[in-house]
Amino acid sequence: MTATPATPSQPYSPFVPCAQQVPRFRAGRDLLGLVLLPLPLVALVLPAAFAGGGTRRWFGGRSESQRAEAQAAKDAAAAAFYELDTAQRDLRISIETITAVDDTPPARRAVADFEALGRRIDEVSHTYIDAVDAHDLDRDDLEASVAAHARTELSKAKDELVRVKQELDRFERGLGPLLGKAETQLARLAPAVERARQSLLAASNALDAVRGSGLKADDLAARLAALAPELTKLNQGAGQHGVPETLERADRVARDAGAVRAEAERLPERATEIDRRLVSLRTRAQALTTRSGQVNPVLSELRRRFVAECWQDLQHVPDQAAEAVRQAEVKLAEARGAREEQRWADATALLSTVRALLNTTDEAVSAAGDRLRRLNEVSKDPQREIERTRFAIRDAQRLAMAGRNTPDPRQARPLDESVARLERAIGSLEGRHPDYWHFLTELEGVRGAVAGVVSQIREERGAGA
Structure with missing residues (x-):
C-alpha cells in the first residue's frame, strides 16, 4: 500500500526554514507520509532539515557571543606568543654577540640568566599551546560553557606570555653595557x-x-x-x-x-750611516794612536815636578791606550766584514763596541794632560781654589741661618766638618813638596758635601711651604 502525503494547509516552500514548516503538518498522517518517502529523498531532505545553515543557528545569541570572545582571547594569546618568540630570538642574537667577545663573570651570569628565562618561556609557551589544542573553537556543536572556559584559559595563557615578555624586556635593558x-x-x-x-x-x-x-x-x-x-x-x-x-x-x-x-x-x-761610521771611527782611532804617544812626555813632566801621589795612577795610561786602540782596530775590521756581508745588526753592534773603546781611551789620554794643567794652575795660585771653597761654605751657612737664631744641628755639623777639612787641606800645602793633587781632590770633596747640605735645606723648606 502506498501512503499519500497529506496536503498541508499552505504550500511547502524550500525557502522557509524547516523549523517553521514542521508545525504545519498534521501530527499523525503527515508524519507517516514523511516516513514513507523514498530513501534517496529522505537522504536529501534530512540534511537540509537538520543542518541547513549549520548547527550554530540552533544555539544563536549567547553561544555565538561566547565563541567570539573565546576567539578574541585566542587571537590575543597568539599575538602575545608571537611577540615573546620574536623578542627571545632577537635577544638570543645579543647573547651570542656577548659570548663571542666576553668571557668575564658578568657575561657568564648573563648567559645563565638568559637560559633560566628560556626555561620560563618554554613553560608559558607549552601552557599556551596546550590551551589552544584543548579547545576547537570552530566546532559546530561548541557549547557556551566550553567557549567561556576556553576564553578563560586562553586569557590566562596570554597574561603569562605578556608577563614573561616584560621580564625579558627588563633583562634586555640590563644587558646594555655588556652588549655595547x-x-x-x-x-x-x-x-x-x-x-x-x-x-x-x-x-x-x-x-x-x-x-x-x-x-x-x-x-x-x-x-x-x-x-x-x-x-x-x-x-x-x-x-x-x-x-x-x-x-x-x-x-x-x-x-x-x-x-x-x-x-x-x-x-x-x-x-x-754604517759606511760613514766606519770611516769616522777609523779616523778617530788613528788620531788616538797619535795622542796616546803624547802621554809619555806628559807623565815625564809630572814625575819631574810633582810628588808620586800626583801621577802614579796615570803611569799605565800609555799601555792601556795602545791596547784599547788595537782592540778597536780589530773590531773595526770585523764591522767592515759584517757590512760587506750585509749583516747589519752585527755591524752596528761592532761599531758600538769600537766607539766605547775609543771613548775610554780618549778619557784616559785626556786625563793625563788635564792633570798636568790643573796641577800647574794650583801650584801657581792655590788661593783661588781656597776662596772658591770658602765662598761655598759661607753661602751654605747663611742659608742655614736664614730665619733662625740657631742653626739646625743636622746642618751645622757637616758645615763645621767642611770648615775643618778645608783648614787641614790648606795645611797640607806647607812643606817642600806638597801633594797638590790631594789638595784639589779634598777641596772638591768639601764643596760636594756643602752642596748636599744646601740641597737638604731647600728640600725641607720647600716641603714646609
Whole structure:
C-alpha cells in the first residue's frame, strides 16, 4: 500500500526554514507520509532539515557571543606568543654577540640568566599551546560553557606570555653595557684584521724594494715569514679563535709588520750611516794612536815636578791606550766584514763596541794632560781654589741661618766638618813638596758635601711651604 502525503494547509516552500514548516503538518498522517518517502529523498531532505545553515543557528545569541570572545582571547594569546618568540630570538642574537667577545663573570651570569628565562618561556609557551589544542573553537556543536572556559584559559595563557615578555624586556635593558662593549669590539674586528693584512702587504712590498736595490734583508725576511702563521689564523676568523684573541693577534701582526716595513725602508739610510761610521771611527782611532804617544812626555813632566801621589795612577795610561786602540782596530775590521756581508745588526753592534773603546781611551789620554794643567794652575795660585771653597761654605751657612737664631744641628755639623777639612787641606800645602793633587781632590770633596747640605735645606723648606 502506498501512503499519500497529506496536503498541508499552505504550500511547502524550500525557502522557509524547516523549523517553521514542521508545525504545519498534521501530527499523525503527515508524519507517516514523511516516513514513507523514498530513501534517496529522505537522504536529501534530512540534511537540509537538520543542518541547513549549520548547527550554530540552533544555539544563536549567547553561544555565538561566547565563541567570539573565546576567539578574541585566542587571537590575543597568539599575538602575545608571537611577540615573546620574536623578542627571545632577537635577544638570543645579543647573547651570542656577548659570548663571542666576553668571557668575564658578568657575561657568564648573563648567559645563565638568559637560559633560566628560556626555561620560563618554554613553560608559558607549552601552557599556551596546550590551551589552544584543548579547545576547537570552530566546532559546530561548541557549547557556551566550553567557549567561556576556553576564553578563560586562553586569557590566562596570554597574561603569562605578556608577563614573561616584560621580564625579558627588563633583562634586555640590563644587558646594555655588556652588549655595547661587545658590539664595540666586533665593530673593531674587521678594520683591525684589514689593517693587519695591509701592514703585511706593505712590509712585503718594502722588502722587495730593498732587495731590488741590491741590499740584503735576510733578518727582516725571516721576521716577516714568522708572521705567516698569524695571518693564517686571522683568515680563519674570530669564530674559530675568538674575538678578543683575534683583535689582539691583528694588533700584534700590524705592529710587527709595521716594524719590518719601517726597518726595510730605513735600510738604505742605515747602510749609508754604517759606511760613514766606519770611516769616522777609523779616523778617530788613528788620531788616538797619535795622542796616546803624547802621554809619555806628559807623565815625564809630572814625575819631574810633582810628588808620586800626583801621577802614579796615570803611569799605565800609555799601555792601556795602545791596547784599547788595537782592540778597536780589530773590531773595526770585523764591522767592515759584517757590512760587506750585509749583516747589519752585527755591524752596528761592532761599531758600538769600537766607539766605547775609543771613548775610554780618549778619557784616559785626556786625563793625563788635564792633570798636568790643573796641577800647574794650583801650584801657581792655590788661593783661588781656597776662596772658591770658602765662598761655598759661607753661602751654605747663611742659608742655614736664614730665619733662625740657631742653626739646625743636622746642618751645622757637616758645615763645621767642611770648615775643618778645608783648614787641614790648606795645611797640607806647607812643606817642600806638597801633594797638590790631594789638595784639589779634598777641596772638591768639601764643596760636594756643602752642596748636599744646601740641597737638604731647600728640600725641607720647600716641603714646609
